[in-house]
Amino acid sequence: MQPKERLKALLMLEDGTHFWGWSFTGPGEAFGEMVFNTAMTGYQEILTDPSYRGQIVAMTYPLIGNYGVNTEDSESLKIQVEAFVVREYQPRYSNWRAEKSLGEWLSENGVLGITGIDTRALTRHLRLFGAMKAGVTTEDLDPKRFLERVKESPGLVGRDLVKEVTCPQPYRWADGKIEWGVSEFLGAGDYRIAILDCGLKFNQLRLFEERGCECVVFPADTPAQEILARDPDGIFLSNGPGDPAAVPYVVETVKQLLGRKPIFGICLGHQMLGQALGASTYKLKFGHRGANHPVKDLSTGKIEITSQNHGFCVRAEELPPEVEVTHINLNDGTLEGIRHKEIPAFSVQYHPENAPGPHDAVYLFDRFIETLKSS
């Protein structure tokens, strides 16, 4: 794209701090919580991760777009971020799997991407003052007026975004494909996993399938009895967007499932389990989003390098004595994993399914299968 075709864009934070850049996707406007992700690669997976709903994501890696996008690497059926912010967008992609440019894909899907932003300054600001509401626009370039609109936009706290991303009806996952409307297990695997979909990433389903599991996915508001009626061997609680305190109906479901079937939760799923066990959640200052967060597995003493994407955390001090802390984050000491000592239920705050990120923590899927064998 030649500079003369570029549209000027404004990125405005809730505190009035603002940056000028250019759109690389055409005209547009969006609002959301401004967050940064430190992964060096994996922008397609990040853009399609439903946990990013309600957020504008900036990449700290300075060159984005150089390997294009393809039809295989998406983690859900659509682009989920509200908008995308980069230092330097590269439209000339080079990769044998690429099918189109990042800019074409974003603009076809009506998602605004802006380039030319000093993402290092932006990130330092967010680290100092915390994640905050923001807006990006090519249409309302008066900073004073746009700031007022950013202030009026809804934030993340108290907002149930799960209802926006959960599947509209149950489906069965078979050979990497969705079979809409199938809510029964057909006996195709060694283990039947019922998935409570709060905004899952497809790699969770792929990893279960690779391990011989048959997965049936249920909308987040499915009552516990309906799930139990399918007689699954285990229950998986997926990741998902927004404030974990704003989805009490899922916490209620998890309470009813506890002790009935083995449970494994990831990220929002972990926050649902934590709340079902009696702890509350709080908002982190700027969250953890990236692909190199060190986490210690306290049961083995091993350190794993993990993929992360969360802005909230479970209060460890509120967990009852029958719940053990299994993982901690070595950057800031926050809670990263729990396990119930008496009933088969465990969860982690980070992303063992990676996509994008290192594969160090995939063992947790195997640990869950071991739990199913012994339950």
Ligand SMILES: NC(=O)CC[C@H](N)C(=O)O
């Ligand atoms: N990836 C996730 O599941 C994120 C969980 C939750 N929305 C948070 O930000 O903490």
